[in-house]
Amino acid sequence: xxxxxxxxxxxxxxxxxxxxxxxxxxxxxxxxxxxxxxxxxxxxxxxxxxxxxxxxxxxxxxxxxxxxxxxxxxxxxxxxxxxxxxxxxxxxxxxxxxxxxxxxxxxxxxxxxxxxxxxxxxxxxxxxxxxxxxxxxxxxxxxxxxxxxxxxxxxxxxxxxxxxxxxxxxxxxxxxxxxxxxxxxxxxxxxxxxxxxxxxxxxxxxxxxxxxxxxxxxxxxxxxxxxxxxxxxxxxxxxxxxxxxxx
Ligand code: COA
Numbered sequence: 304x305x306x307x308x309x310x311x312x313x314x315x316x317x318x319x320x321x322x323x324x325x326x327x328x329x330x331x332x333x334x335x336x337x338x339x340x341x342x343x344x345x346x347x348x349x350x351x352x353x354x355x356x357x358x359x360x361x362x363x364x365x366x367x368x369x370x371x372x373x374x375x376x377x378x379x380x381x382x383x384x385x386x387x388x389x390x391x392x393x394x395x396x397x398x399x400x401x402x403x404x405x406x407x408x409x410x411x412x413x414x415x416x417x418x419x420x421x422x423x424x425x426x427x428x429x430x431x432x433x434x435x436x437x438x439x440x441x442x443x444x445x446x447x448x449x450x451x452x453x454x455x456x457x458x459x460x461x462x463x464x465x466x467x468x469x470x471x472x473x474x475x476x477x478x479x480x481x482x483x484x485x486x487x488x489x490x491x492x493x494x495x496x497x498x499x500x501x502x503x504x505x506x507x508x509x510x511x512x513x514x515x516x517x518x519x520x521x522x523x524x525x526x527x528x529x530x531x532x533x534x535x536x537x538x539x540x541x542x543x544x545x546x547x548x549x550x
Pocket of ligand 1: 324325327328364365366367368369404406407408430431434542
């Protein structure tokens with residue numbers, strides 16, 4: 304069974320991470336399926352909005368650590384690079400329902416969403432530096448722009464996590480709900496009933512100021528990230544994670 308579940312309800316496509324036994328850690332195959340889902344949705348007139356969500360109790364524990372070790376993404380051709388590009392360029396409303404852990408790219412992908420609803424259990428973190436890595440997905444630009452330099456630097460440099468209330472206060476999430484998926488689906492269906500071209504134009508205008516800057520910073524981040532992935536600091540952090548899990 305695919306580890307990305309795609310279901311359509313009216314004009315709303317839901318893409319759900321489906322690897323709950325590994326806390327929905329994202330593999331290369333999952334990134335490829337996500338890109339494909341987004342790219343097809345972009346070209347399908349019947350799809351008016353996409354919702355990202357997850358099976359189980361957690362959104363995602365971020366990139367699969369084994370994949371980082373065995374198949375480090377080092378080129379623009381990698382599945383993760385293609386996914387990030389699809390995310391940046393997705394022209395229709397993108398919403399997310401987040402419960403439990405949203406680690407690494409699980410949080411940075413939200414910076415590209417138009418509406419995020421946080422579950423009461425949501426816990427966000429971007430521990431890139433703790434793993435010997437650097438921020439990605441344009442987050443080194445988008446996150447300080449959202450929350451201010453000092454707070455962004457503290458969160459990136461300590462790896463500390465934050466909850467749904469903080470995410471709302473920061474502007475990373477729009478609201479908190481015990482059932483974030485039901486909440487976000489209502490908003491997505493409402494958006495799907497609006498005139499579609501007006502919605503696409505509205506999103507393009509909202510994103511216009513940042514688009515080229517984010518594309519450029521993503522490229523720069525990716526180059527440093529690719530080198531960092533093969534560093535001693537990263538290897539040590541990955542080995543520590545693996546040994547903690549008795550792998
Ligand atoms: N890659 C691969 N497997 C992962 C994973 C990841 N990023 N995150 C969690 N898993 C797996 C665990 O190995 C475990 O599998 P197992 O039962 O076969 O051992 C399962 O998911 C559950 O995770 P576990 O670590 O037991 O849960 P926890 O509640 O003790 O801890 C976290 C939760 C998120 C703190 C911990 O899993 C973690 O630190 N994960 C790595 C997060 C990370 O660094 N992501 C990369 C960001 S760039």
